[in-house]
Amino acid sequence: xxxxxxxxxxxxxxxxLKGISLDVKPGEVHAIMGPNGSGKSTLASVIAGREDFEVTxxxxxxxxxxxLDLDPEERAHAGxxxxxxxxxxxxxxxxxxxxxASINESRKARGLEEMPANEMLSKIRExxxxxxxxxxxxxxxxxxxxxxxxxxxxxxxxxxxxxxxxAILDETDSGLDIDALRIVANGVxxxxxxxxxxxxxxxxxxxLDYIVPDHVHVLYNGRIVKSGTKELAKELEEKGxxxxxxxxx
Amino acid sequence: MAYTEEELKKELETxxxxxxFYTDIxxxxxxxxxxxxxxxxxSEKKEEPQWMTEWRxxxxxxxxxxxxxxxxxxxxxxPDFQDISYxxxxxxxxxxxxxxxxxPELLDTFKxxxxxxxxxxxxxxxxxxVVMDSVSVATTFKKTLAExxxxxxxxxxxxxEHPELVKKYIGSVVPPRDNFYAALNSAVFxxxxxxxxxxxxxxxxxxxxxxxxNQAGTGxxxxxxxxxxxxxxxxxLEGCTAPSRDExxxxxxxxxxxxxxxxxxKYSTVQNWFPGDKEGKGGVYNFVTKRGLCERNAxxxxxxxxxxxxxxxxxxxxxxxxxxxxxEFYSIAVTNNFQQADTGTKMVHLGKNTKSTxxxxxxxxGRSQNSYRGLVQVQAxxxxxxxxxxxxxxxxxxxCGAHTFPYIEAKNKSAQIEHEATTSKIGEDQIFxxxxxxxxxxxxxxxIVNGFSKEVLNKxxxxxxxxxxxxxxxxxEGSVG
Numbered sequence: 001x002x003x004x005x006x007x008x009x010x011x012x013x014x015x016x017l018k019g020i021s022l023d024v025k026p027g028e029v030h031a032i033m034g035p036n037g038s039g040k041s042t043l044a045s046v047i048a049g050r051e052d053f054e055v056t057x058x059x060x061x062x063x064x065x066x067x068l069d070l071d072p073e074e075r076a077h078a079g080x081x082x083x084x085x086x087x088x089x090x091x092x093x094x095x096x097x098x099x100x101a102s103i104n105e106s107r108k109a110r111g112l113e114e115m116p117a118n119e120m121l122s123k124i125r126e127x128x129x130x131x132x133x134x135x136x137x138x139x140x141x142x143x144x145x146x147x148x149x150x151x152x153x154x155x156x157x158x159x160x161x162x163x164x165x166x167a168i169l170d171e172t173d174s175g176l177d178i179d180a181l182r183i184v185a186n187g188v189x190x191x192x193x194x195x196x197x198x199x200x201x202x203x204x205x206x207x208l209d210y211i212v213p214d215h216v217h218v219l220y221n222g223r224i225v226k227s228g229t230k231e232l233a234k235e236l237e238e239k240g241x242x243x244x245x246x247x248x249x
Numbered sequence: 250m251a252y253t254e255e256e257l258k259k260e261l262e263t264x265x266x267x268x269x270f271y272t273d274i275x276x277x278x279x280x281x282x283x284x285x286x287x288x289x290x291x292s293e294k295k296e297e298p299q300w301m302t303e304w305r306x307x308x309x310x311x312x313x314x315x316x317x318x319x320x321x322x323x324x325x326x327x328p329d330f331q332d333i334s335y336x337x338x339x340x341x342x343x344x345x346x347x348x349x350x351x352x353p354e355l356l357d358t359f360k361x362x363x364x365x366x367x368x369x370x371x372x373x374x375x376x377x378x379v380v381m382d383s384v385s386v387a388t389t390f391k392k393t394l395a396e397x398x399x400x401x402x403x404x405x406x407x408x409x410e411h412p413e414l415v416k417k418y419i420g421s422v423v424p425p426r427d428n429f430y431a432a433l434n435s436a437v438f439x440x441x442x443x444x445x446x447x448x449x450x451x452x453x454x455x456x457x458x459x460x461x462x463n464q465a466g467t468g469x470x471x472x473x474x475x476x477x478x479x480x481x482x483x484x485x486l487e488g489c490t491a492p493s494r495d496e497x498x499x500x501x502x503x504x505x506x507x508x509x510x511x512x513x514x515k516y517s518t519v520q521n522w523f524p525g526d527k528e529g530k531g532g533v534y535n536f537v538t539k540r541g542l543c544e545r546n547a548x549x550x551x552x553x554x555x556x557x558x559x560x561x562x563x564x565x566x567x568x569x570x571x572x573x574x575x576x577e578f579y580s581i582a583v584t585n586n587f588q589q590a591d592t593g594t595k596m597v598h599l600g601k602n603t604k605s606t607x608x609x610x611x612x613x614x615g616r617s618q619n620s621y622r623g624l625v626q627v628q629a630x631x632x633x634x635x636x637x638x639x640x641x642x643x644x645x646x647x648x649c650g651a652h653t654f655p656y657i658e659a660k661n662k663s664a665q666i667e668h669e670a671t672t673s674k675i676g677e678d679q680i681f682x683x684x685x686x687x688x689x690x691x692x693x694x695x696x697i698v699n700g701f702s703k704e705v706l707n708k709x710x711x712x713x714x715x716x717x718x719x720x721x722x723x724x725x726e727g728s729v730g
Contacts, residue, residue: 048685049684049685050681051677051681071684071689072681072684072685073684073685073687073688073689073690075685076684076685076686076687077687080685081685082685084682084685087682088676088678088679088682090679090682090683090696090697090700091673091700091701092699092700092701092702092703092704093696093697093699093700097696098686098696101686101688101692101696102686102687102688103687105686105687105688105689105692106687109687141700158686162686162687
C-alpha cells in the first residue's frame with residue numbers, strides 16, 4: 001500500500017532523510033522507533049507533504065499513486081492521515097464543524113455530494129461512542145484549552161471519522177498519562193482492519209504494549225538501520241539506543 | 250448555509266472585485282464644486298421646505314470654518330472638495346410600486362449584486378428601500394408596514410410627508426457642527442432612509458437598505474434617521490456594494506438612531522465598498538458618523554462587518570442618556586492589500602445603571618493597517634455604569650499592522666470597566682493542519698477567520714450572516730501563500 005523508495009529530504013541545507021525505503025501492506029501496523037533527532041517526525045511530515053521539507057530524491061506512493069506530486073490536501077483526499085504530535089488550536093471552530101468541513105472537502109474531491117446531516121450525525125454518534133468521547137467535547141473549539149490527552153483523543157476521533165487508508169501516528173504517546181494512553185491506544189486498535197495500514201512513530205516502547213506492531217524499524221541518522229518484529233522494540237527498551245548508535249557511527 | 254460549495258469555490262476563484270462594473274443609466278449630475286448656490290440647488294432640486302434649506306445652509310457655514318480631522322491612523326490624499334459633484338440622480342424619476350416598471354438595466358445591476366427584489370426576498374420578510382445613486386428608486390412592503398403605522402421611506406420623502414418628525418430629530422444626535430464630515434453631509438446630503446416605529450410596535454420584519462455609488466466622481470452623502478418610539482423594536486440592515494473605479498470616491502454618511510424609553514434598535518451593516526486594487530489604487534473613502542441616543546431602559550446594538558473601502562473612518566456610538574440603558578457594539582473589520590481602517594466606537598454613559606459591551610475583531614492581511622479606536626466615558630452622575638470591551642486582532646502575513654487605541658474616562662467611582670485585548674496570527678501550522686485534513690488553503694483561511702469572528706457573526710440576522718461570511722472569504726482571497 002505505502003511504498004517508499006530511497007527517500008532523501010532536507011530542510012534548508014541540512015539533509016535529514018538519507019535514503020529511506022519502506023513497504024507497508026494493507027492490514028499491517030509498522031512502528032518506527034529511534035532516538036531524538038533521527039528523522040522520525042520528518043518522515044511523517046514528508047509523507048503528509050509539509051512544505052518546510054524538500055525532497056531531493058526517491059519515491060513515495062500510496063496504492064501506486066505518486067504522493068510527492070500532490071498538495072497536502074490532495075494527499076489527504078488520497079487517504080493519508082497524520083495524527084499530529086502537537087495538534088494546533090483553531091479558536092471559534094468547533095470539533096464538529098471542523099470534521100464536517102474535513103469530510104465534505106474530501107468527498108468533494110472524490111466527486112461526491114456533501115454528507116447529509118443525519119448521516120454525519122449518526123457517524124459522529126457511532127465514532128464518539130467507540131472512542132468514549134463525551135458529546136460536550138464535540139462543541140468545544142478545536143484543541144483550544146484541551147489537555148494533552150484530549151488533543152490526542154481528538155486526533156484519533158478525526159481518524160475514525162475520516163477512515164483513511166494510511167494513518168501515521170506521530171508521537172501519539174507523548175504527553176499522555178497511562179490512562180489516556182490506554183484509551184487512545186484502544187481507540188486505534190478498534191480502527192484497525194484488513195484494508196488500512198498504520199505507521200506508529202514513537203520514541204518509547206510503552207505505546208507498543210497497547211498497539212502491537214507487525215514490524216518494527218529503527219531510524220537513526222536519516223536511515224532505517226534495523227528492522228524486526230515487536231521483539232526488537234522490547235530489546236530497545238532494555239538496552240536503549242546506544243548500541244544502535246555504536247553499530248552505525 | 251444557503252450557498253453551495255460550488256458557488257463558494259467559484260467566488261474564491263474570482264480574483265478581481267466581484268462587483269466591479271458600472272451601470273450606464275442616464276443621470277442628471279450637478280457641475281463639480283461646492284458653494285452656497287450648490288447647497289440651495291440641491292435643496293431646491295429635492296423640493297424641500299424653507300426650514301430644510303436654512304438648516305443645510307447653516308451646516309455649510311459651519312463646515313467652511315472647520316478643518317479635516319487628522320488624528321486617525323490613516324494616510325491618504327485628501328479629497329479636493331471642489332472637484333466633486335454633489336448631486337446625481339437617475340433621470341427617470343418616478344417611484345415604482347411594482348418591479349415591472351423599473352428600468353431593466355437597473356434590475357440587471359441588482360441581479361449582479363445578488364440583491365433580489367423578488368419573491369425570495371419577500372418570503373424572507375425583508376422590505377428593501379434601495380438607494381441607487383442618491384435617489385430611492387424602488388420601495389417594497391411599504392403597505393404592510395403602513396398598517397402598523399411604521400414609516401419607512403427615503404429621507405427626502407420624509408422631509409415632505411413627515412416634517413414634524415424630521416424637524417424634531419434630524420441633527421439631534423449628530424449635530425451639523427459635530428465634525429467636518431457630519432457638517433459636510435448636513436449641507437449636501439442627497440438622500441437616505443427614514444424610519445419611524447410608533448409606540449409599542451414591534452417591527453414585523455428586518456428593514457433593509459442597500460447603498461451604491463454609481464456615478465463617476467460623485468461623492469455620496471447619505472443621511473439615515475431611525476426613530477424607535479417608546480417600547481418599540483426594530484432591526485435595521487444596511488448593506489453596501491460599489492462598482493470599481495480608478496479615482497477615489499468620497500462617502501460621508503450620517504446615521505442617527507433615537508431609541509426612546511424602553512425601545513430597542515438593532516442596526517446591522519455589511520460594508521463592501523470598493524477597496525482599491527491590489528496596488529492600492531482607487532477605492533472608496535468612507536468617513537461615516539453613526540450615533541445612537543438611548544433614553545430610559547432603551548437599547549441600541551450596532552453590528553458591523555467592514556470589508557471594503559480604501560480608507561475607513563467610522564465609530565458607531567451610543568449615548569446612554571437614560572437610566573438603565575444599554576449600548577452594544579459588535580464589529581468585524583477586515584483589511585487587505587493597501588486598505589486602511591480606523592474604526593471603533595464611543596460609549597458615553599450619562600444615566601445610572603447604564604451598560605455597554607464592545608466586541609471588536611480586526612483582521613489584517615496584505616499591507617493593510619487596521620486600527621481599533623474606542624472611547625468609554627462614564628460621566629459623574631452615571632452611578633453603577635458598567636462596560637466590557639474585548640478587542641481581538643488577527644494578522645495574516647508580516648506586512649500588515651493591527652493597532653488598538655482604547656480610551657477610558659471614568660468620572661464616577663462606582664464605574665466598572667473591563668478591557669481585554671489579544672493579538673494572534675494565522676500560522677502556517679494551522680494552515681498545514683487543515684490541509685492535512687483535506688481542507689485547501691483558501692478554505693482553511695475562511696474557516697479560521699470565521700472561527701475568529703464567530704462572536705460577532707452570531708449577532709447578525711441569519712441571512713446577513715451568510716452574506717457576511719461570504720464577504721469575509723472574498724475579501725481575504727489570495728492573502729496567504
